[in-house]
Amino acid sequence: MVSLARKNLLEDIPRFLVAQAGIMFAVSLVTIQSGIFNGFTRSSTQLIKNSEADIWVASESLVHVDLTLPIPLTNLIQAQQVPGVARAEALIVRGGVWRHRLGEIAPVRVIGFDLKGQLFAPINITQGSLRALEQPYTVMVDATNSNSLNVSRIGDVAEVSSLPAKLVGLTKGNRSIASNPFMFTSLESANAYANSGQTANLSCKLQSGSTDLQCTNTYLNQSQTSNAAPKKLAASDLITYVLIRAKPDEDLQLLKQKLEAALPTTRAYTRTELTKKTQAFWQGRTGIGFLLGLGAGVGVIVGVIIVAQILYSSVADHIKEFGTLKAMGASDWVLYGVIVEQALWMSIIGYIPGMALCFGVGAWTFATQGIMILITPVTAIAVFGVTILMCVSSAIFAIQKVTRVDPAIVFKA
Secondary structure, eight states, X not given: OXXXXXXXXXXXXXXHHHHHHHHHHHHHHHHXXXXXXXXXXXXTTHHHHTBOOSEEEEETTOOBTTBOOOEETHHHHHHXXXXXXXXXXXXXXXXXXXEOTXXXXXXXXXXXXXXXXXXXXXXXXXXXXXXGGXXXXXXXXXXXXXXXXXXXXXXXXXXXXXXXXXXXXXESSOOOTTSOOEEEEEHHHHHHHHHSOOOSOOEEEEOTTSOOEEEEETTTTEEEETTSOOOXXXXXXXXXXXXXXXXXXXXXXXXXXXXXXXXXXXXXXXXXXXXXXXXXXXXXXXXXXXXXXXXXXXXXXXXXXXXXXXXXXHHHHTHHHHHHHHHTTOOHHHHHHHHHHHHHHHHHHHXXXXXXXXXXXXXHHHHHHOOOXXXXXXXXXXXXXXXXXXXXXXXXXXXXXXXXXXXXXXXXX
C-alpha cells in the first residue's frame, strides 16, 4: 500500500508541485502571522527587557508600559529609604515630535535614563557609546529607524520639541512594533525635551571655527546652543518610573507592599507582572490578535481547498485501481489508508520548505527592518499539527468518493 500511495502522489509531477505550493502558502501564512503576533507582543515589552530592575514603580493609573501617568521625583527619594531596596533609579518615558533637517516631523518615544546607573541601558550599541550621551541634547536611536527619522550617520542633528537632538550613537534590536521609535538620552535632556514646547521651525548649524551647535528658534525668536546644559532634575520634576533593585534574598512581594505603602498613588510591579500586564493589553484589548488570526485562518482554508482538490482528482484518476483493490477483497480501511498516507506525505513535504521560508523571511525582516517575526518551537510544532490536520481533513472528500466505488467498475470498458 505504501508504494501505491507514493505512486499516486508522484505520478503527475505538475499537479504534485501545485499541491505543495498550496501547502507551503498555508504553512507560511499561518507561521508568519503567528510569528508577527508573538514578535509584536514580545517587542511591546522591549523596555522591560532592557532593564535589570527587579521592581517597577509607576502611577496607579498604569495601563501598560507605554501608557501611564507621570509621578514626582520625590518618589525616587522616598523609595531609596524603604527597607529592602538596594538601589533605585529614575526612568523617563515620554512622547515627542522629531523634526529632521528636511523639516518633516515624526513621532518618537523619548527614553531618559541615569547614565551612571545600573538598572537601565539600551542594548547592542553598534556605534558610539553611553558616555557620549553626557553631552547635552545628545541622543541614540535604533539603526532600523534611521530612515524614518532621516538620520544616516553620527553627528546628524534634528529637533525634538524646541531643542536640538544630536545623534551620537546607533543601536540594534531596540525597536518595538507597538511603540514609536525609541530615542535614548540622559535624564536631564529627556526632562528638558518633555518640558519644552513645540515650535514652528528650528534651524541648527555649526558655528564657524567652533564645534558648538547653534540652533535658532524662529518661532520663539530665541537661540539655544548645545553647550547650554539642561538643568538637573528637581524634586518637583516628573518622571515615569522608579526602577528598584532589591537586596539579596529579599521577598519581592513583601517589598512591593512596602513600596506601595511608602509611595501613595503608585503601584509596584515585578518584571514578570509588568510584562504580563503589557502583553495582556495588546493581546486582549486590541484587535491585533483577531486580525492576524483571521489571516492565518485564510491560509488554512486555502490549503484545505487546494489539497482536497488534488486528492479528489487523484482518486478520480485512479478510480479503477481502487475498484480492483475492492474486487480483490481489500477493505475500505485499506483504501482510506492509501489516501490518508498521501495526505500525510503532502503535509510533511509541504511543511519543511514552508517553515524554512518563514525562518528566512524572519531573519531578513529583523536584519533590515528590526521587526521580529518570532517563531518559537511551540509555534513550529503547532503549525506542523495544523498542517497535518489540514491535509488529513482534506482527504475526507476523496475518501467519500472511494467509499462509493463499485468493484464492478474494473470490468466496464
